[in-house]
Amino acid sequence: MKTNENAKKGLYIGAGVGLAAFAVAGLLPGSFIGGLIGLNIAGSIAGTPVSATLLPRLIVGASMVLGIMISGTIFVTSASLLGRLAGTLIDSAQFSRVARVGAVVKSR
Numbered sequence: 001m002k003t004n005e006n007a008k009k010g011l012y013i014g015a016g017v018g019l020a021a022f023a024v025a026g027l028l029p030g031s032f033i034g035g036l037i038g039l040n041i042a043g044s045i046a047g048t049p050v051s052a053t054l055l056p057r058l059i060v061g062a063s064m065v066l067g068i069m070i071s072g073t074i075f076v077t078s079a080s081l082l083g084r085l086a087g088t089l090i091d092s093a094q095f096s097r098v099a100r101v102g103a104v105v106k107s108r
Helices: 005-025 027-046 054-107
Strands: none
Touching (some): 005 027, 027 054
């Protein structure tokens, strides 16, 4: 009779918290790190003083978006897993309590 309702709620709450944490603490650093990696890639392809042509701009822009996506994935996934774990622990504690009470009632 285990329904995992608290685990589902924990997963959704964790995803929301992870999204908020990403918006506060992950968006800007992800963009900066991705841009820096993009500048290094563009510098190795087009030359060290990166010119303002189309190819280096595309490389830097794509790497910034990729950095933001990776940062968001890490924040949301880790917070969701922590929320799911907390919900599963609550579910197991409630299930064991119900099982103990049921065993006491059956034995009387």
